[in-house]
Amino acid sequence: xxxxxxxxxxxxxxxxxxxxxxxxxxxxxxxxxxxxxxxxxxxxxxxxxxxxxxxxxxxxxxxxxxxxxxxxxxxxxxxxxxxxxxxxxxxxxxxxxxxxxxxxxxxxxxxxxxxxxxxxxxxxxxxxx
Numbered sequence: 714x715x716x717x718x719x720x721x722x723x724x725x726x727x728x729x730x731x732x733x734x735x736x737x738x739x740x741x742x743x744x745x746x747x748x749x750x751x752x753x754x755x756x757x758x759x760x761x762x763x764x765x766x767x768x769x770x771x772x773x774x775x776x777x778x779x780x781x782x783x784x785x786x787x788x789x790x791x792x793x794x795x796x797x798x799x800x801x802x803x804x805x806x807x808x809x810x811x812x813x814x815x816x817x818x819x820x821x822x823x824x825x826x827x828x829x830x831x832x833x834x835x836x837x838x839x840x841x842x
Contacts (some may be wrong), residue, residue: 722798735770736762737788754818754825755795761826769833776833779809806831 723807739759754820762773764787771781777793783803784790797805805828806815 734788738762738774738793739780741791741808742793746796748795748797748816754797754816757819757822757825758795758816758829761822761829769830772782772833772836773829776836777807777809777814804828806832806834 736768739762742750744750744752762770763774774783775781778791794811794813795816796799796813798817801817801819803815803825805817807813808815817828819828
């Protein structure tokens with residue numbers, strides 16, 4: 714296998730893909746607890762995520778899944794779930810084993826962005842490389 718694969722292909726097989734379209738992440742996400750794709754909080758959430766610079770987007774992915782990379786089979790091979798939790802005073806909480814995000818229904822975009830950034834900037838993942 715080592716003789717057949719290029720170094721970059723082998724690295725992707727072992728550690729996942731670095732590049733992907735973050736809009737695809739929104740498309741594959743499921744919702745629970747009263748959220749739906751059309752919920753104003755969810756629309757605002759995806760606006761905030763799409764506006765992040767690439768480094769923070771990868772940090773968000775690490776916060777949510779435990780890795781800043783996508784499996785070699787692509788983003789459609791993972792399942793992301795966002796569920797509503799009631800306490801607006803809490804930060805978003807990620808359950809990395811399940812790719813599950815507990816997201817309170819924050820009152821506005823500024824609060825959502827502030828709480829999300831605080832959560833993702835203070836996380837550690839399970840990266841292999």
